[in-house]
Amino acid sequence: MAPHLVQPGWRFWRQAACTLGASVQHRTWAGTPRIPRPGSLWGATTTSPRICRSGSSTSARAPEVTLTRERYPVRRLPFSVVSREDLEAFERVVPGRVITDPEVLEASNVDWLRTVRGSSAVLLRPRTSEEVAHILRYCHERNLAVNPQGGNTGMVGGSVPVFDEIILSTALMNQVISFHDLSGTLVCQAGCVLEELSRHVEERGFIMPLDLGAKGSCHIGGNVATNAGGLRFLRYGSLHGTVLGLEVVLADGTVLNCLSAPRKDNTGYDLKQLFIGSEGTLGVITAVSILCPPKPRAVNVAFLESPFYVLIETSGSRAGHDAEKLNDFLEQVLRSGLVTDGTVATDHMKVKALWALRERISEALSRDGYVYKYDLSLPTERLYDLVTDLRVRLGPQAKHVVGYGHLGDGNLHLNVTSEAFSPSVLDALEPYVYEWTAGQRGSVSAEHGLGFRKRGVISYSKPPEALRLMRQLKALLDPKGILNPYKTLPAQA
Amino acid sequence: MAPHLVQPGWRFWRQAACTLGASVQHRTWAGTPRIPRPGSLWGATTTSPRICRSGSSTSARAPEVTLTRERYPVRRLPFSVVSREDLEAFERVVPGRVITDPEVLEASNVDWLRTVRGSSAVLLRPRTSEEVAHILRYCHERNLAVNPQGGNTGMVGGSVPVFDEIILSTALMNQVISFHDLSGTLVCQAGCVLEELSRHVEERGFIMPLDLGAKGSCHIGGNVATNAGGLRFLRYGSLHGTVLGLEVVLADGTVLNCLSAPRKDNTGYDLKQLFIGSEGTLGVITAVSILCPPKPRAVNVAFLESPFYVLIETSGSRAGHDAEKLNDFLEQVLRSGLVTDGTVATDHMKVKALWALRERISEALSRDGYVYKYDLSLPTERLYDLVTDLRVRLGPQAKHVVGYGHLGDGNLHLNVTSEAFSPSVLDALEPYVYEWTAGQRGSVSAEHGLGFRKRGVISYSKPPEALRLMRQLKALLDPKGILNPYKTLPAQA
Numbered sequence: 001m002a003p004h005l006v007q008p009g010w011r012f013w014r015q016a017a018c019t020l021g022a023s024v025q026h027r028t029w030a031g032t033p034r035i036p037r038p039g040s041l042w043g044a045t046t047t048s049p050r051i052c053r054s055g056s057s058t059s060a061r062a063p064e065v066t067l068t069r070e071r072y073p074v075r076r077l078p079f080s081v082v083s084r085e086d087l088e089a090f091e092r093v094v095p096g097r098v099i100t101d102p103e104v105l106e107a108s109n110v111d112w113l114r115t116v117r118g119s120s121a122v123l124l125r126p127r128t129s130e131e132v133a134h135i136l137r138y139c140h141e142r143n144l145a146v147n148p149q150g151g152n153t154g155m156v157g158g159s160v161p162v163f164d165e166i167i168l169s170t171a172l173m174n175q176v177i178s179f180h181d182l183s184g185t186l187v188c189q190a191g192c193v194l195e196e197l198s199r200h201v202e203e204r205g206f207i208m209p210l211d212l213g214a215k216g217s218c219h220i221g222g223n224v225a226t227n228a229g230g231l232r233f234l235r236y237g238s239l240h241g242t243v244l245g246l247e248v249v250l251a252d253g254t255v256l257n258c259l260s261a262p263r264k265d266n267t268g269y270d271l272k273q274l275f276i277g278s279e280g281t282l283g284v285i286t287a288v289s290i291l292c293p294p295k296p297r298a299v300n301v302a303f304l305e306s307p308f309y310v311l312i313e314t315s316g317s318r319a320g321h322d323a324e325k326l327n328d329f330l331e332q333v334l335r336s337g338l339v340t341d342g343t344v345a346t347d348h349m350k351v352k353a354l355w356a357l358r359e360r361i362s363e364a365l366s367r368d369g370y371v372y373k374y375d376l377s378l379p380t381e382r383l384y385d386l387v388t389d390l391r392v393r394l395g396p397q398a399k400h401v402v403g404y405g406h407l408g409d410g411n412l413h414l415n416v417t418s419e420a421f422s423p424s425v426l427d428a429l430e431p432y433v434y435e436w437t438a439g440q441r442g443s444v445s446a447e448h449g450l451g452f453r454k455r456g457v458i459s460y461s462k463p464p465e466a467l468r469l470m471r472q473l474k475a476l477l478d479p480k481g482i483l484n485p486y487k488t489l490p491a492q493a
Numbered sequence: 494m495a496p497h498l499v500q501p502g503w504r505f506w507r508q509a510a511c512t513l514g515a516s517v518q519h520r521t522w523a524g525t526p527r528i529p530r531p532g533s534l535w536g537a538t539t540t541s542p543r544i545c546r547s548g549s550s551t552s553a554r555a556p557e558v559t560l561t562r563e564r565y566p567v568r569r570l571p572f573s574v575v576s577r578e579d580l581e582a583f584e585r586v587v588p589g590r591v592i593t594d595p596e597v598l599e600a601s602n603v604d605w606l607r608t609v610r611g612s613s614a615v616l617l618r619p620r621t622s623e624e625v626a627h628i629l630r631y632c633h634e635r636n637l638a639v640n641p642q643g644g645n646t647g648m649v650g651g652s653v654p655v656f657d658e659i660i661l662s663t664a665l666m667n668q669v670i671s672f673h674d675l676s677g678t679l680v681c682q683a684g685c686v687l688e689e690l691s692r693h694v695e696e697r698g699f700i701m702p703l704d705l706g707a708k709g710s711c712h713i714g715g716n717v718a719t720n721a722g723g724l725r726f727l728r729y730g731s732l733h734g735t736v737l738g739l740e741v742v743l744a745d746g747t748v749l750n751c752l753s754a755p756r757k758d759n760t761g762y763d764l765k766q767l768f769i770g771s772e773g774t775l776g777v778i779t780a781v782s783i784l785c786p787p788k789p790r791a792v793n794v795a796f797l798e799s800p801f802y803v804l805i806e807t808s809g810s811r812a813g814h815d816a817e818k819l820n821d822f823l824e825q826v827l828r829s830g831l832v833t834d835g836t837v838a839t840d841h842m843k844v845k846a847l848w849a850l851r852e853r854i855s856e857a858l859s860r861d862g863y864v865y866k867y868d869l870s871l872p873t874e875r876l877y878d879l880v881t882d883l884r885v886r887l888g889p890q891a892k893h894v895v896g897y898g899h900l901g902d903g904n905l906h907l908n909v910t911s912e913a914f915s916p917s918v919l920d921a922l923e924p925y926v927y928e929w930t931a932g933q934r935g936s937v938s939a940e941h942g943l944g945f946r947k948r949g950v951i952s953y954s955k956p957p958e959a960l961r962l963m964r965q966l967k968a969l970l971d972p973k974g975i976l977n978p979y980k981t982l983p984a985q986a
Contacts, residue, residue: 182873183903227759238757240766241734256958262870264731264904265936266720266770267943267954268981269963273733273766277759321814377755380675410676411757443758450760461760465749469970470762476969477962488761 065110065117068162068452072116076163077485079145082122086142090124093134097125097172108167111160112153112217113366113373116452118161120147125172129247129255129286135168136284137253145482148280150191150222153214155373158279158451159222162486170221173286176200184292185244187259190221190285206292209236213359221285227277229447231355234408235315236293239276245289246272250282251478259289274473279449280484282477298322301351302330304342310407311358319346361404362413369399370421374414374433377443383412386436390416393432397425411446434460450488458490558603558610561655561945565609569656570978572638575615579635583617586627590618590665601660604653605646605710606859606866609945611654613640618665622740622748622779628661629777630746638975641773643715644686646707648866651772651944652715655979663714666779669693677785678737680752683714683778699785702729706852714778720770722940724848727901728808729786732769738782739765743775744971752782767966772942773977775970791815794844795823797835801877803900804851812839854897855906862892863914867907867926870936876905879929883909886925890918904939927953943981951983 068074090098099105100122109118126132139146147165161167170191177187184206188197195215198208210223212230222228224246227239236242245261258272275283296315300322304310316322326344333339345351365371378386387403394401399417414433418425434444438460445454445461458467470489474481561567583591592598593615602611619625632639640658654660663684670680677699681690688708691701703716705723715721717739720732729735738754751765768776789808793815797803809815819837826832838844858864871879880896887894892910907926911918927937931953938947938954951960963982967974 180872227763229757229759233757237730237734240763241730254958256962257956258959260934262872262934262936262939263902264722264726264870264899264939265954266722266938266940267936267951268959269775269966270720270733270766270770271959271962273763273769276766277763282762318814318818321811321818325811325814377757379673379755406757409756441753441755443755443760445759446755446757447759458760461758463750465747466751466761466764469749469764472969473762476965 065114068116068118068157072452074162074486074491077145077481079165079482079485080143081164082144082166086138086144087122089138090122090135093138094124094126094131097127099123099125105167108149108152108169109160111157113155113157113371116157116160116162118147119164120161120167121164123149123167123169125169127172129173129249132168132173132249132284132286133253133255135253136249136251139166139482140252140480143480143482145485146284147484148225148284150219150225151193151214151217153218153222154226154451155375155448156445156451157453158226158449158484158487162452165485168284170219170286173221177287179204179206181205183263184294185263185289186292187245187287187289188220189287190224191219192221194218194220194223201292202295205295207295208232209242209291209293210239213362220288220290224276224288224290225278225280225285226449227447229406229409229411231313231358231406233406233447239290240273242291243272243276243288244291246275246285247287248272248275248283248285251480251483255286256283259287261289263291274477277449279451279488281474281488282483284483298346299348299351300326300344300346301354302326302342302344303354303357304330304333304339306339310339311354313351313355358404361402362415365400365402365415365417368417369419370417372416372418372425372429374412374429374444375446375448376412376414376433376437377410377446378412378437378440379442380407380410382440383407383410386412386414386433389436390414390429390433394425394428397422397428409446410442431457431460437461452487455486455488455490558607561609561611561650565945567655567979567984570638570974572658572975572978573636574657575637575659579631579637580615582631583615583628586631587617587619587624590620592616592618598660601642601645601662602653604650606648606650606864609650609653609655611640612657613654613660614657616642616660616662618662620665622666622742625661625666625742625777625779626746626748628746629742629744632659632975633745633973636973636975638978639777640977641718641777643684643712643718644707644710646711646715647719647944648868648941649938649944650946651719651942651977651980655945658978661777663712663779666714670780672697674698676756677787678756678782679785680738680780680782681713682780683717684712685714687711687713687716694785695788698788700788701725702735702784702786703732706855713781713783717769717781717783718771718773718778719942720940722899722902722904724806724851724899726899726940732783733766735784736765736769736781737784739768739778740780741765741768741776741778744973744976748779749776752780754782756784767970770942772944772981774967774981775976777976791839792841792844793819793837793839794847795819795835795837796847796850797823797826797832799832803832804847806844806848851897854895855908858895858908858910861910862912863910865909865911865919865922867905867922867937868939868941869905869907869926869930870903870939871905871930871933872935873900873903875933876900876903879905879907879926882929883907883922883926887918887921890915890921902939903935924950924953930954945980948979948981948983 087098105123108123109120124135126135145165146168147161148168149159150170152159173189173191175189179186181204186201197220201208209232210228210230211232212228224239224243245259247259248256250256275285298316298319300314302312314322314326345354384403387401391401402415403412405411405413434457437444443461444457450458474489580591598616601616602613617628619628638658639661640654641661642652643663645652666682666684668682672679674697679694690713694701702725703721703723704725705721717732717736738752740752741749743749768778791809791812793807795805807815807819838847877896880894884894895908896905898904898906927950930937936954937950943951967982
């Protein structure tokens with residue numbers, strides 16, 4: 001089961017819900033047929049297309065994003081500047097795949113949340129790890145900074161340049177290398193889109209061990225580089241457990257091939273772990289070997305109402321058994337008054353529609369005004385306290401203080417909206433939110449990573465000795481600091 | 494389900510089975526009551542006590558183990574020798590817990606398989622991480638080599654000194670620090686015995702995510718340091734996924750506290766991963782935070798016969814559902830002829846008795862003569878080919894060529910026995926076994942690690958670039974090389 005917590009009653013949540021209500025066919029489990037109520041989820045009739053996290057749907061009407069170098073107090077490090085000779089050299093390595101067209105570059109310079117904007121003048125599209133190695137060897141030699149980029153769906157400004165770093169896109173590294181249908185081991189290039197991999201393995205009776213809202217755009221390499229969490233984390237665990245092997249190109253162009261790893265392998269240090277969650281700062285992931293669980297034969301999604309909306313997904317091998325257990329559970333929580341209303345879906349499309357309600361919250365929030373976003377791990381029993389606390393603290397300064405997330409993982413997505421960016425709201429939020437979280441020994445970045453925007457807060461969750469060792473690892477693996485600079489680790493004093 | 498593969502028909506296997514047969518109460522699932530057959534598992538009547546992996550039961554009659562420095566071509570590195578002043582200094586740090594009694598030291602100088610023997614003259618028993626830090630700071634300063642030791646149940650000679658390294662035992666660091674009964678997070682000192690932790694969390698409705706034959710002796714710190722696999726690996730995954738946090742003392746005495754990690758935490762590099770499976774060569778694990786799954790309400794163990802013995806354990810939340818699924822499966826495999834005979838146990842004691850058959854194979858083998866042990870990962874469909882291949886290759890030179898292991902994980906425990914150690918048998922086995930495994934892109938150490946005895950074969954599973962990076966990490970974290978020297982990484986030319 002993967003319970004997900006959503007606080008009810010926000011305008012945009014209702015909006016999101018209503019867009020999909022009509023397509024959600026449900027069976028009632030409270031013993032009586034459901035009677036549509038006006039304005040409620042069940043009675044809604046409008047529909048809207050699913051919006052992909054490409055940013056294009058919102059960017060059309062969005063204002064220009066301020067350049068990161070102008071908005072944030074960050075100084076360019078003394079890397080070389082890309083010259084005409086460099087472009088010619090790249091053209092020899094990836095002929096026809098050296099992009100300098102400003103319009104094409106624009107989408108890769110801005111993150112999908114439209115919070116940061118780099119000014120890179122070149123984007124490279126290698127197809128193989130050898131090409132990546134060639135590029136990095138050249139950049140290392142020339143002291144050129146590189147910004148590895150997957151689907152550009154990150155939440156913390158980690159996937160776009162801060163200044164003029166060369167964008168190294170994995171978009172054309174999108175080949176499945178192999179799938180072993182006895183063990184469920186998938187080996188593929190880093191640029192494969194998660195949703196396409198899902199389709200690939202589902203046709204073979206397996207599923208990907210991770211699923212997230214950005215699946216239509218995000219790349220598996222980016223997922224691994226950011227140690228993406230998402231909706232299957234509770235059931236299948238972290239990528240540190242499900243990723244079996246990686247091929248990584250190091251800063252100096254060395255290809256580190258730890259790809260053909262079997263499920264169990266204790267021959268020396270588990271090097272691949274270093275790169276999982278390192279946000280492209282220690283090496284560029286070029287291929288991934290990942291363990292896929294068998295596809296569940298039965299999936300149920302329950303969407304429950306009480307003071308909170310809760311989504312629960314169950315998966316198992318026999319529909320009758322799962323339905324029996326779920327029904328018993330639902331009867332029990334209804335009888336006890338813990339749950340007051342809800343619906344259950346088993347059909348794939350209806351399951352998808354229910355999950356879409358959850359997956360589109362982030363997009364709905366972005367339409368409510370300026371969004372202050374936090375992604376926190378907290379003890380489950382304290383998960384919502386910060387939300388109620390902040391409502392009092394912020395008062396009418398905030399449009400909404402919203403808490404949703406992953407109940408089973410103790411992961412709160414805290415979002416505060418105001419009409420426009422307000423320094424006084426920010427001052428009321430920071431460092432308060434981080435101190436509150438540190439006081440609970442929580443994590444100030446549960447699954448989003450640190451990237452550019454959160455790198456300054458690492459010390460709320462990590463002691464100085466850990467930070468020191470991280471810096472040593474960075475210096476060891478990337479002595480010139482060319483890989484995704486200004487990310488993950490805080491700027492040095 | 495956790496299918497385990499055991500090849501039938503060996504004398505010692507029958508012995509092991511017979512010792513426990515009488516206590517195995519079973520229900521038949523083939524439709525007819527089971528009729529005890531003479532000499533078969535089901536009809537056996539003798540019992541014997543469970544033998545703990547302390548080594549004492551076998552060592553009483555075992556010959557002296559040759560000193561490692563005399564048996565293997567290994568040269569002592571230029572560490573300092575422990576002086577009287579050092580002992581006095583240690584006595585100030587861990588008063589009354591500086592052990593120099595040769596009889597007490599003997600058990601810690603020899604591994605439980607009795608294959609290697611160090612000549613350490615001192616064993617320290619700290620109680621706290623501060624004491625460990627104090628000891629390492631001193632040893633680092635004085636250039637004294639240190640051998641961290643947990644339950645000394647390792648299979649590759651990693652847990653005992655090679656020469657005169659100081660033995661740093663976690664035996665007195667055996668306190669549970671906390672258990673969070675909502676999330677199932679256990680935090681404890683490194684010296685807690687796995688079986689005691691199991692009891693602790695089972696009383697609270699959870700289980701440990703790992704289980705192995707050595708559970709009565711092994712320490713959780715040692716489990717993590719060696720990335721132990723074991724019997725729950727298929728279901729709950731690797732320790733890289735289930736370990737949430739670690740406290741580690743680095744070679745210079747720095748305490749790295751990454752213990753209070755929540756389930757999701759993406760704040761910087763996941764440093765704890767470095768130490769999981771590093772066999773005490775990068776730091777000394779002093780405390781562990783680990784995620785415990787809910788205790789299954791229903792457990793079934795099926796023990797099946799065909800050409801192979803197979804143990805399958807299922808766990809779930811409702812006995813009736815699990816029984817139904819298992820019965821359907823058994824009917825299907827019986828009808829198809831895939832399985833010819835078997836038994837199913839649900840009662841805890843009977844389940845334990847069935848598992849004991851598997852867990853005592855290693856002990857049984859040690860009574861068959863000299864044992865050549867290999868622990869390999871192979872593609873599941875090729876798992877047994879090497880066994881049949883070697884039977885032909887070795888002919889009458891070998892008493893037995895035995896393959897058992899973890900079918901679901903693709904993990905073969907290959908054991909070859911001969912009356913006594915024979916260089917010609919060894920020459921027939923090595924490098925043949927390693928080359929065969931490398932040819933399948935398997936792992937030459939699936940779950941046992943490299944320790945002292947297997948460190949020379951790392952290159953069959955890891956490329957030179959990986960080995961180079963491992964050496965760089967070792968040099969970064971332990972510049973003087975004082976932590977568990979002569980282990981994991983091959984000797985440098």
